[in-house]
Amino acid sequence: MVFSSLYFLFLYLPVVLLAYYVTPLKWRNAVLLLFNLIFYGWGEPKYILIMFASIAIDYTHGMLVTRCKAKGNDRGARMAVASSVIFNLALLFFFKYWDFLAQSLAAVGLPFMPVLNIRLPIGISFYTFQTMSYTIDVYRGDARCQRNVITFSTFVTLFPQLIAGPIIKYKDLDDQLEHRTHSPEQFASGVQVFVVGLAKKVLLANNLGMLWDAYKAMPVSELTTAGAWLGIVAFSLQLYFDFSGYSDMAIGLGRMLGFEFIPNFNYPYISKSITEFWRRWHMSLGTWFREYLYIPLGGNRVSKPRLLFNLLVVWAATGIWHGASWNFLIWGLYFAVLLIVEKFFLLQYLKRLPAALQHLYALFFVLVSWAIFAVEDFSHMGAYLGAMFGMAQGGLADPAFGYYLRSYGLTLLVGCVASLPLGAGLWRRLRERPRLVLLPILVLAGLLFSTAYLVDATYNPFLYFRF
Template sequence: MVFSSLYFLFLYLPIVLIAYYITPLKWRNLVLLVFNLIFYAWGEPVYILIMFVSIGIDYTHGMLVDRCKRSGNDRGARMAVASSVIFNLALLFFFKYWDFIAGSLAAVGLNIMPKLGLSLPIGISFYTFQTMSYTIDVYRGDARVQKNIVNFGTFVTLFPQLIAGPIIKYKDLDEQIDFRTHSPEQFASGVQVFVVGLAKKVLLANNLGMLWDAYKALPVEQLTTAGAWLGVAAFSLQLYFDFSGYSDMAVGLGRMLGFEFMRNFDYPYIAKSITEFWRRWHISLGTWFREYMYIPLGGNRVSKPRLFFNLLLVWAATGIWHGASWNFLLWGLYFAALLILEKAFLLKALQKLPALLQHLYTLFLVVVSWAIFAVEDFGHMGGYLKAMFGMAGGGAANDNFLYYLLSYLPMLIISCVACTPLAARLWRRLPERSMRLILPVLLLAGLIFSTAYLVDATYNPFLYFRF
């Protein structure tokens, strides 16, 4: 089940909210746990068993870590943390990377691992990282051990961010799991953020996705240089509105239920360097890797060669986290190289340039990266990149490009403005009375138009489900 579906909007969500708010406070986590499991089982009833195993393993490991620390057995606590991390990584490896490695080995003549053909449990990359954070946080003293298995299960399976993030670290929800407040103002704010996210996903991302799909499906010999750039620009905007829209919906749903989740995007396309871009894009993932991998490796407190090696490891892991395909590893290493260059000397040089040139530098490199990210077949990727850099079989431009450009120009303009803070800044300048009058109208219009689209639409993908 996805948030941008009629079943979710008009069946599941109303039932959850009614059941949640008529339940006494002390039983709300239990009710929420039941609905979380229904939400996940809706699409993959078999894999709900993995959820139960994950809850049980990490809950008992957290208790073991706490008991060892209380008794002064630091070695035992570290072993318990290691066991939890190994279990979660093994689970992720088995379902996500086994067939990838088996296929890669078979491609070079090493048929030593059978392909299992298992489908990927939805959201496994997100919830395994979340549960791993629990035992680590308990060991570090950053969070209390959770002794109530229902409360812990609620954290693991929390449906607003279960399958697509933001990646919530246990310490961020520690207090909220046990004690959280509810208010009409918080609920109304959640509805507002949810509807904005829904509109971003349904009205912008879905339409832009059709433009990208048209160019991705073209044989490389038919691509033009202008068309290749138009296609990947559409994908760049689609990915942003798709994922940030879904993250907004998660934040909004969390507020409706009394939770506050971290913001996952902060207008990344206005960044003036790759370093800044990654402070603004998928913030929860970057924070996770920084806290649980980069800093333990030494972070910035090491020599330059070791710093560059740390960045290489972290970004290789970031790339492969996104998918079991070589293009994702290449994508991660691409950003590792750029970030190493910026750390070495490029960032200081960039800061001397006019802001416009800094923006153009960043946008150019990011858009190129999305071509690597989006096209898994290396042959097609190579042809697409060649077309972008003037070696297109179809020439510089053609009638097909002009048709798509003119057809999608209003959508592209709206999307380019919407991925900047301009609209938010203009909104904040309105008198408070005008805001109170206009806001309900805009939200209702967003919900109506999104619903109308979903009623008639057959195209409603969500890009991050495969991660």
């Protein structure tokens, strides 16, 4: 089940909210846990067993870490943390990377690993990271051990951010799991954020996705330079509105239930460098890798060769986290190289350039990165990148480019404007009374238009669903 579906909007969500708010406070986590499991098991009930295993391992290991530390047995505590990390990574490796590795080895003449055709459990990349960080934080003293298994299970299975983030660390929700507050103002704010995310996903991402699909499926012989750039601009906006829209919906749902989640995007396409881009894009993932991989490796307080190694490891991991395919690893290393170059010398020169040139620099390299990210087949990727740089077999432009530009021009323009903080700035400048009048009208319009689209449309992909 996804948030941008009629079943979720008009069946699951109303039932959850009604049951949640008629339940006494002390039982609300138990009720929420039940609905979390229904949400996760909607499409694949058997994978609930995997989630139960993850909950059991990290719950018991958190207890074990606490017990060892209380007895002064730091070695035992570290072994418990290591055991938890190994289990979570093994779980993620088996379901996400086994077949990828088996097929890669077979391709080079080493077919000793069987291809199992394993179906990827929804959201496994997100919830394994969340549960793994819990045990580490208990060991570090950054989070207390949760002894109530219902409360801990509610954290792991929390449906608003279960399948696509933001990646929430236990220490960020510890107090909220047991002492969260509820108010009409908070609920109303949640509805507003949710509808904004829904509109971004349904009205913008879905429509832009159809343009990208047309260019991705286009034969190499027909691809033009202008068309390749138009397609990748469409994909860049689709991915942003798809993922940030889903994050907004998650944050909005959390507020409806009394939770406050961390933001996941902060207008990344206004960045003036790649370094700034990654401070604004998928911020919860960047924070996770910084806290649990980059800093433990030594961070930037090491020699230059070791710093290069640390950055390469972190960005290789960031790339492969996104998917079991070589293009994701290349995509991660592509950013590693750009960030290393910026860190060692380029940033100081970039800052001397006019702001417009800084923006163009960042946007250019980000758009190139999305071509690597989006096209998994190497031969097609090479042809697509070549087309972007003037080596298109179809020439500079063709009638199809003009047709798609006319058909999607308005949607692209709206998407470009909506990816900037202009709207938010104008909204803040309005006086309070006009805002009070306009807000419910805009929220209702967003819900109605999104619903109308979902009723009529058959195209409703979710790009991060597979992660």
